[in-house]
Amino acid sequence: MGIYSFPRLVSAHFLMLFIAQVYSLNSDVSSALLALKAYISPESQNVLANNWTTATSVCNWIGVICGGQPQRVVALNLSSMGLDGTLPPIGTTPSALGSITSLKKIDLSYNKLSGSIASTIFNLSSLQIIDLSHNMLAGNLPADMANRLPELKELYLSRNQLYGQIPSSLFNCRQLKVLSLSSNSFTGNISINLGNLTMLKDLDLSTNNFEGRIPSSIGNCSSLKTMNFSENNLEGAIPSEIGLFLPNLLELQLQGNKLQGAIPSSIANASKLTLLDLADNSFNSPIPMTIGNLKNLQKLDLGHNQLRSESYSPESSFINSLTYNRNLRRIVLSGNPLDTMLPMSIGNLSTSLEYLELTNCKLKGSIPAEVGNLSSLISLKLGNNALTGVIPDTIGHLENLQSLQLQGNKLQGFIPYDLCLLGKMFELFLGGMSSLDLYQNA
Known part of the structure; x- marks a missing residue:
């Protein structure tokens, strides 16, 4: 069924007039809603056919939320209803809008609305949520x-x-808890006034064109749980305030920027972190051993930087420091010149570990047989290093393994027969090693 096209100037203008009508003392609320129904896509109208009827109270209709005594419409959730057309400037705000005191939420997400955002949609002073x-x-x-x-x-x-740029007026919204501006084309620096939003819990500015440094004032946002600045053009160092003053932080995503310098060891003070992604930047220091103290960490991605291991001794390396974490499910260090050996303690990594990726890391020495203890491994990637010795038979014990990459090393001997018995394996790379022979007969 084709897309039902909203009349070009009706979406925002009609919506505002509709809201005004709902709140007019002499209006028929159900009539206003039924009028709006005519502008919803045919697919959604099928869902509403037996719901938006005069036989039931409007407060029982899909997308209409009521509250208070007496019951009044407090939220309109029109997401995914096929709304189409523009959001043009509306001009003078309908007089009834000035008397709206109950509407708290407008949700027009997952539609096909185009044009600019009319400033009059922000005139509803009671609004708490705009989507x-x-x-x-x-x-x-x-x-x-x-x-x-x-x-x-x-x-x-x-x-x-x-x-x-982000309007400076936004940083005066002191009660703001969620700010999601991802996947747009915003530019400019991230304002130092971001620190005014002390109640902020979820901040997503990812996949834009922001530049400059991460403001140290972010440390004022002590309620932050998720912070995503990935895929921008940010540069400079990570402010130490992120580790020192954000005790509630669960997710920190800074991948795909131009950040450089050292990863601050203070990041370990954000002890609740479950996700730390700093991949695809230009960090060029030893990896802080203190990251191993993040006991709640589940996903760690430091790939494609210029990070080094603090120690050449395998048993005191960064990888060894991660053995104290029993929750890790993903470790990605690929594309860093670690220049170290794999420790035998690799077998003591979390039994929940599913992804271990260390390609192109200048690893040397042999692959420890203890890697066979990682029973949950789905992906083991050790390609393009300088590993020597044989492929451990114990890898054949990894019954959940789907991808094994050992290409571009200096391994020799026989390919273990047990690799052919791994029923979930669909990806096996062993190229570039002339000293390897086919497996011996079992």
Whole structure:
């Protein structure tokens, strides 16, 4: 069934008039909602056919949330309903909007709305949640967008075509807990005023064109749980404040930038971290051993930097420091000149470990037989190093293994027969090693 096209100027204008009508003392709420239904895609109308009817209270209708006494509409969730068309400037705000005191949430996500965001949508001072994500909205954000939103707690604008800088007015929304601006084309520096948002819990500025340094004022946001600045053009060092003053941080994603210098050892103070991704930057120091103290860490990706191991002794290397963590499921160090040996203690890594990726790391010495203790391994990638000796028979014990990459090393001897018995294996790379022979007969 084809897409039902919203009339070009009706989406935002109609929505605002509709909201005004809902709150007009003399309006028929059900009539207003049924009028809106006519502009929803045919697919969604099929879902609403037996729900949006005058036979039941509007508070029981899909997408309509009521609250208070007496019951009034407090939220409209019109996400994924096929809304199409533009969000043009509306001009003078309908007079009824000034009397709205109950509407707390507008959700227009996962539609096909385009055009710029009209500043009048930000005139509803009672709004706490605005979700316009996953549309095709373009242009700059209105400079004064947040001046009249004292109650704003969550703002979702991700996956649009927005550009320009973040309006300074947004940093005056002191109650903001969620700010999601990912997958747009925002530019400029990340403002030092970000530190004003002391109640912020989830911050996602990923996949934009932000540049400059990460402001040290981020340390003021002590409630932060997730911080994602990945896939931008940020440079400089990681502020030590991230480790020192963000005790609630669970996820830190800074991959795909131009960050450099040392990874601060203070990052271990963020003891609740479950995800740490610093891949694809230009860090060029020894890997802090203190990362091994992050007992809750599940996913660690430091791949494709210029990081080194603090010690040439395998049993006191960074890899050995990770053996104290029993929750790790993913370790990626590929593309770093670690220039070390694999410790026998590698077999003491978490039994939950599923991915161990150490390609192109200048590893030397042999592959410890203890690697066969990692019973949950799905992927073991040790390719393009200088490993010598034989392929341990114990790798054949890894019944969950799907990918094994050992190419580009100096291994010799026979290919273990047990590798052919791994029923889940679909990817095996052993090329570039002329000293390897086919497995012996069992």
